[in-house]
Amino acid sequence: MILLFEKRALKNQEMRIKFPDSPEKFMESEVELHEAVQELHAVATVPDLYPVMVELAAVPSLLELLAHDNTDVAVAVVDLLQELTDVDILHESQEGADTLIDALLDQQICALLVQNLERLDESAREEAEGVHNTLSIFENLTEFRPEICADAAKQGLMQWLLRRIRLKMPFDGNKLYASEILSILLQNTPENRQLLGDLEGIDVLLQQLAFYKRHDPSSSEENEMMENLFNCLCSSLMHAPNRERFLKGEGLQLMNLMLREKKLSRNGSLKVVDHAMSGPDGKENCNKFVDILGLRTIFPLFMKTPKKNRKKVLTTEEHEEHVVSIIASMLRNCHGPQRQRLLNKFTENDHEKVDRLMELHFKYLEKVEEVDLEIDKERRDGDEETDEDEESNYLRRLEGGLFTLQLVDYILLEVCSGGPPSIKQRITQILNLRGGSFKTIRHVMREYAGNLGDVGDTEWRKMEQQHILQLVDKF
Missing domain, CATH: 1.20.58 (Methane Monooxygenase Hydroxylase; Chain G, domain 1)
Structure with missing residues (x-):
């Protein structure tokens, strides 16, 4: 099959060089080439054959066709690559998957796909599908090898995605998909957050979201796209200089x-x-x-x-x-x-905000106590606890409500120390009424200070720990 495909690709190339101005003379060879590409879809059902395909140098020949003058041929190749890189199929054969993906990356697949995207015209249905399948290839590759996110973005993908999101076109599946891929690129790749900022992507995201200030999305797909754009913004704000851009762009x-x-x-x-x-x-x-x-x-x-x-x-x-x-x-x-x-x-309207804080304190304290009971029960039934167990139990408690409880109690300490004495009086009154105690709040905050983990740099972390412990002592 690959031999036949190579022959037809070569013949088509020769005919195009020989008769550049007479399409009718190279048309037949083009149709044959298109058919040969279609036949290769059979390989996608047997990923164990991928190493053979790579050995026979089919990958460079296929990728070369992404620049074919006839976009129908390029789109057919995209369609084939999308199927070959389908994640479910890749998982069927680890060796086959690794061999194929290494070969694709060696041949600069990301840059070639982006170049092809630049020329596709989405007003033609087949080419719009080609765009969708191209994005699907990127999704497959980044899911299988997350570390290629940074390279793909650098090779023009980030720029193309931002342009596509900005396009003044009616909402469609490709705009949704572009927002999804952008979200994937930013999720766990710090370099991409920086790149987005450098490409003025914060402004692009804010401009696109501004529409939803007064209008709700018209469908669940459009709602999903809006959520993706918000997620992109959240991820990119983890890069400090982007916060300044967000501030200047009137994001707040x-x-x-x-x-x-x-x-x-x-x-x-x-x-x-x-x-x-x-x-x-x-x-x-x-x-x-x-x-x-x-x-x-x-x-x-x-x-x-x-x-x-x-x-x-x-x-x-x-x-x-x-x-x-x-x-x-x-x-x-x-x-x-x-x-x-x-x-x-916190003193307005007879301390109603303090009352609300205490309400939240008791609500989340109860949630954490429930999780603690479950963990205790497991400890009694199980073996000795390892450090890993301790860490995963702490995470479980955070998810079960401890994180919010820590924030609520932190606010309590801050307003107590910075506000008038009437705030502390109100807190004491509510604790007495509900059988609570200052001891619980102090305990929660000491644990919080001890687990500040990797927030900010070490200097800031030390200052923050000291600050919290000082508040606890005053409380």
Whole structure:
């Protein structure tokens, strides 16, 4: 089959060189070449044969055809590659998969696919399918070998994706797919977050999301694309310089408006604000958020978690976690008048915010106690606990509500130490009423300080630990 394919590719090339201006003379050889490519689909059902295919040098010949003058041939090759790299098929034969993917990467498949994407015209159905299949190849390759994300992005894929997302075309499956691939590239690859910033991708994402400030997506697919774009923004904000770009591009103002509108974009914007303000790199964004009257937006969401509607939204717990995390970040990062405005909120309306904090404290304390009981039961039934078990149990407790409890208690300590004495009186009163104790809060916070892990750099971590322990001693 491969021999026949090689012969036909060569014949077509010769005919095209011989009769460049008479398509009718090379047409037949083109149809035959197209058929030979189609026949190779049979190989995709037997991945054990991939090493043979690579040995017979079929990969360079196939990839060469991506630049064929006739886009139908290039699209047929894309279709074939998409099937050959299907992840389910690759998993059937580890040796076959590795051999094929090594050969494809040696021949610069990413750059060649991007060059072909540049020339495909999506108004033609076949070429639009070619774009979809090309994105599918990238998805297959990055799923099978996550480490190629950085190279693929550098070889022009990131630039093409940003352009495709920006295109003023009606929403379609390819725009959704482009947002998905972009999200994959940014998820675990720090170099790509930097690249996105350098390519002014933060502005592109904000421009695309601005539409959803006043409009809900018109279908579940479009909603998925909106969620992907929010995820891209969250991932890219983990690269500190992108936070500055986000601030300059008025990203905070846009997110603040989205939080006020009761649209589907509210959930995504809440996650983005949380990412933009967290950690030591969130200072500027925290102070700016207070300046643009963000407190008026976030505290109503803190006082009352929105009802979960039928559409895909955050769970109550996720919503509360993000809101509490945003308030904790502001208490950590705001200074001067902004900090004072924030602290004043907790004495308003007869300390209603403190009451709400205590309500959340008891809610999440109960959740953590349930998880602790389960873990204790497993310990009694099981063997000796290893360090790994201890770590996975801590993660389980964090997921089970400890993370939010730590943030709630951190806020309690901060407002107690920075606000008027009436706040501490109110906390004491509620603890006495409900049979709680300061000891529990201190214990939660000591554990939190001891597990600050890999947040920020070591210098910042030490300062943060000291700060928390000082608050605990004052409390």
